[in-house]
Amino acid sequence: xxxxxxxxxxxxxxxxxxxxxxxxxxxxxxxxxxxxxxxxxxxxxxxxxxxxxxxxxxxxxxxxxxxxxxxxxxxxxxxxxxxxxxxxxxxxxxxxxxxxxxxxxxxxxxxxxxxxxxxxxxxxxxxxxxxxxxxxxxxxxxxxxxxxxxxxxxxxxxxxxxxxxxxxxxxxxxxxxxxxxxxxxxxxxxxxxxxxxxxxxxxxxxxxxxxxxxxxxxxxxxxxxxxxxxxxxxxxxxxxxxxxxxxxxxxxxxxxxxxxxxxxxxxxxxxxxxxxxxxxxxxxxxxxxx
Amino acid sequence: xxxxxxxxxxxxxxxxxxxxxxxxxxxxxxxxxxxxxxxxxxxxxxxxxxxxxxxxxxxxxxxxxxxxxxxxxxxxxxxxxxxxxxxxxxxxxxxxxxxxxxxxxxxxxxxxxxxxxxxxxxxxxxxxxxxxxxxxxxxxxxxxxxxxxxxxxxxxxxxxxxxxxxxxxxxxxxxxxxxxxxxxxxxxxxxxxxxxxxxxxxxxxxxxxxxxxxxxxxxxxxxxxxxxxxxxxxxxxxxxxxxxxxxxxxxxxxxxxxxxxxxxxxxxxxxxxxxxxxxxxxxxxxxxxxxxxxxxxx
Numbered sequence: 404x405x406x407x408x409x410x411x412x413x414x415x416x417x418x419x420x421x422x423x424x425x426x427x428x429x430x431x432x433x434x435x436x437x438x439x440x441x442x443x444x445x446x447x448x449x450x451x452x453x454x455x456x457x458x459x460x461x462x463x464x465x466x467x468x469x470x471x472x473x474x475x476x477x478x479x480x481x482x483x484x485x486x487x488x489x490x491x492x493x494x495x496x497x498x499x500x501x502x503x504x505x506x507x508x509x510x511x512x513x514x515x516x517x518x519x520x521x522x523x524x525x526x527x528x529x530x531x532x533x534x535x536x537x538x539x540x541x542x543x544x545x546x547x548x549x550x551x552x553x554x555x556x557x558x559x560x561x562x563x564x565x566x567x568x569x570x571x572x573x574x575x576x577x578x579x580x581x582x583x584x585x586x587x588x589x590x591x592x593x594x595x596x597x598x599x600x601x602x603x604x605x606x607x608x609x610x611x612x613x614x615x616x617x618x619x620x621x622x623x624x625x626x627x628x629x630x631x632x633x634x635x636x637x638x639x640x641x642x643x644x645x646x647x648x649x650x651x652x653x654x655x656x657x658x659x660x661x662x663x664x665x666x667x668x669x670x671x672x673x674x675x676x677x678x679x680x681x682x683x684x685x686x687x688x689x690x691x692x693x
Numbered sequence: 694x695x696x697x698x699x700x701x702x703x704x705x706x707x708x709x710x711x712x713x714x715x716x717x718x719x720x721x722x723x724x725x726x727x728x729x730x731x732x733x734x735x736x737x738x739x740x741x742x743x744x745x746x747x748x749x750x751x752x753x754x755x756x757x758x759x760x761x762x763x764x765x766x767x768x769x770x771x772x773x774x775x776x777x778x779x780x781x782x783x784x785x786x787x788x789x790x791x792x793x794x795x796x797x798x799x800x801x802x803x804x805x806x807x808x809x810x811x812x813x814x815x816x817x818x819x820x821x822x823x824x825x826x827x828x829x830x831x832x833x834x835x836x837x838x839x840x841x842x843x844x845x846x847x848x849x850x851x852x853x854x855x856x857x858x859x860x861x862x863x864x865x866x867x868x869x870x871x872x873x874x875x876x877x878x879x880x881x882x883x884x885x886x887x888x889x890x891x892x893x894x895x896x897x898x899x900x901x902x903x904x905x906x907x908x909x910x911x912x913x914x915x916x917x918x919x920x921x922x923x924x925x926x927x928x929x930x931x932x933x934x935x936x937x938x939x940x941x942x943x944x945x946x947x948x949x950x951x952x953x954x955x956x957x958x959x960x961x962x963x964x965x966x967x968x969x970x971x972x973x974x975x976x977x978x979x980x981x982x983x984x985x986x987x988x989x990x991x
Contacts, residue, residue, distance in 0.1 A: 444806070451803040455796065455860040455941070465856035472855065499738035506735055538974075542967035546846070546934045550951050555755045560742040565749075634844045637938065641742065648938075651850045659851075663843055670842050 476660035486658065493636070493643035494665055496560045498673075500635075500642055501628040504567030509621045512572045516579025522591075523583055523605060533576070540573030545631050549640040560641025567628055567635070574624065582616040583609060618684050622677040629673050633666050763960040776957055784961050790946065794965055796860060797942035800935065801928040804864045808871025809921040812837075815872065816879025816917075817905060822891070823883060834880075840873025845931055849940040860941030867928050867935070875924055882916040883909065915984050922977040922984075929973050933966050 420427050430438075451457075481487040515533055517523045524530040549566035556562050591608035599607065636644025643662060650658040701709075766772050769782035776783040784790075818824055819833040845866045852862030890908035899907065936944025943962060950958035 448803060448806055451799040451864075454799055455803065455864060457803075457861050457864065461856060461861065465852070465861075468855040469851070472851065495741050499741035503735055503738040503742055503744065506731070538971055539967055542930070542970040543963065544930050544934045546937060547947070547963070547966075550948070551759060552756070554951070555759060556745075556748055556752050561744055561748070564742045564744065630842060630844055634846045637846060637850075647847060648850060651847070651854070654854070663847070667839065667842050 472656055475656040478657065479661040479664050480657040481661045482655065482658050490643065490646055490658075490662055490665065493646050494669060496563075497632050497636075497642035497644075498629060498669065500560055500563045500567055501625060501632045504564045504632070505571060505621060505625040505628050507564075508568045508571030508575050508624075509617070511568070512575030512579055513617075515572070515576040516583055517605065519576055519580035520583035522586070522588070523609065534580075537573045537576040537580075540569065541577065542573075543570065545570040546635060546638060549635040549638050553638060553640055558639045558641075563632060563635045563640035563642055566640055567632055571624060571628065575620070578620045579613070579617055582613045582620070586612045615684050615687065619681045622681050622684075626670070626673050626677045629670055762956045763963075765956070767957055776960055783957055786958065786961075790943065790962060790965055793943040793946055794969060797932045797935075797944075798929060798969070800860050800863045800867065800942050801925060801932040804867025804932070805871055805921060805925045805928050807864070807868035809875055809917070809924070811868070811872040812875035812879050813917065815876045817883060817909070819876060819880035820883035822886070822888060823905070823909065833876075837873045837876040837880075840869050841877065842873070843870075845870035846934070846938055849935055849938050853939050858939045860935075863932060863935035863940030863942060866940060867931060870931075871924050871928060875920055878920045879913070879917055882913050882920075886912045919981050919984050922981050926970075926973055926977050930970055933970075 425431065481490055515537065518525070518529055519533040519537060521530065524533075545566050548569045549563055552562040552565040552569070556565065586609050590612070591604050594604050594608045632642050632644075633647070634644045636642040636646070637648045639645065643666065647659065647662050650662065700706075764776050766774055766776050766779060766782060769779055771779040771782065815833050815837060819830055819837060821830060824830045824833075848866035848869050849862050852865050856862045856865070886909060890912070891904060894904040894908040932942050932944075933947070934944045936942045936946070937948045939945070943966065947959065947962045947966075949955075950962060
């Protein structure tokens with residue numbers, strides 16, 4: 404059963420086919436490319452599954468065990484009052500490590516950012532060297548830095564603080580230098596035109612533009628550092644990670660869920676605080692700009 | 694030719710200066726107050742974190758000394774010299790290390806792919822413009838939040854107990870953490886799409902899957918791919934420490950070398966990791982730029 408409209412469409416089909424051969428190809432070029440990429444990705448996935456020994460049987464039994472653990476985690480319970488105090492102290496250490504580590508890293512990275520930015524550096528060699536230094540620092544995970552610092556200053560939260568600080572210097576240096584490079588050139592030129600030297604150009608031309616951006620980045624990283632400093636305790640660098648790893652290894656699931664819950668709460672609180680502060684800073688910056 | 698700027702007489706300058714002081718006083722006071730609060734918090738944090746500048750001064754040299762030792766050959770014919778003088782001695786285990794490095798990259802790849810696939814689904818379900826039901830959306834969002842906030846090493850610790858030692862728990866930990874992080878980003882992309890194709894598809898009678906396939910997917914795919922690539926870069930770094938808790942990859946060799954004070958091995962492994970991370974950084978950056986370019990052309 405075909406309607407007149409359908410019949411008319413079918414009649415004009417050969418003509419359409421002749422006019423737009425590309426649209427009628429069974430496999431358009433873009434589609435074929437996408438399909439090839441997909442096949443390559445799947446082949447690599449297959450290689451990974453084979454090489455990493457990921458078998459369905461192992462997965463099933465593991466997930467069964469996980470469900471059992473989840474059942475044992477309820478209700479969250481630290482076990483005893485003294486252990487609860489210990490956990491709270493660990494949490495305090497974690498927040499202190501994140502706060503001070505971020506702050507010190509920002510202070511150290513501040514001059515480095517200027518050296519690594521194209522418009523404020525002294526020479527291309529300095530810029531290149533400082534960029535590679537920052538890349539190298541960033542390439543090493545905070546946990547590895549923690550291991551190194553534990554070797555230098557011994558076990559404890561001080562090593563964790565130094566680790567967070569070191570790994571953040573790389574991140575901050577990169578972010579700061581990008582902010583400086585994105586700064587508007589005109590204020591700098593104006594100051595140069597009135598006879599200002601390099602220090603004045605940076606102080607009055609660039610700093611007012613980049614400080615709010617940097618403050619926002621510091622707050623953002625403080626938040627993400629609170630997350631990462633919960634784990635550096637695993638290698639003995641202070642904070643709540645030590646207790647968490649211990650509780651997991653001794654299968655005290657109720658205490659594990661208690662600690663995880665506390666971490667979620669603290670991270671949510673810091674998240675809320677830092678986003679409010681960031682909004683306030685952004686508001687201030689736009690008001691000044693207006 | 695010297696020029697002199699005319700200077701206002703003091704009688705006219707004074708009220709102007711006073712007005713300026715008044716205008717900036719409030720800002721100065723707030724800045725001072727903010728600095729004082731931050732300093733106070735820093736002191737408190739320093740007490741809690743057992744900061745000990747004296748120890749840092751005494752042992753701080755040890756930090757550079759450590760790197761000095763890392764880079765000094767401990768055995769072989771060129772003992773005592775810098776490691777690069779005798780690469781064969783320094784990089785003696787390169788075959789095994791490169792294998793471990795390959796495993797690490799595969800862990801990151803498989804974890805990112807699984808996480809991105811899950812995040813694709815959950816990101817659509819967490820978007821306000823596609824799922825109007827606030828309860829379903831809220832549940833998905835809370836789940837993503839938990840996956841994102843719990844560090845992947847904690848997942849790895851638990852999974853090592855459930856699945857046994859090896860790369861499998863590492864893959865799963867990275868997948869779950871990526872699921873949380875990417876799910877949030879994906880849902881933000883979906884919430885910013887143009888709604889007219891969606892309405893068009895719905896008006897033409899498309900069911901939810903067809904609507905997503907033809908109205909949403911073409912708009913969001915480049916953004917999804919860009920974020921997934923960025924995540925892969927982060928995950929390579931994460932996969933390099935998964936071995937610390939027994940979850941596979943090059944981290945296992947690294948922590949063993951650090952704990953047993955095989956200084957030259959530590960240096961070699963760090964070099965391999967840093968070089969890989971930088972190479973992946975550059976490669977994904979180029980891929981992402983290509984993606985953005987393709988998007989602009991489309």
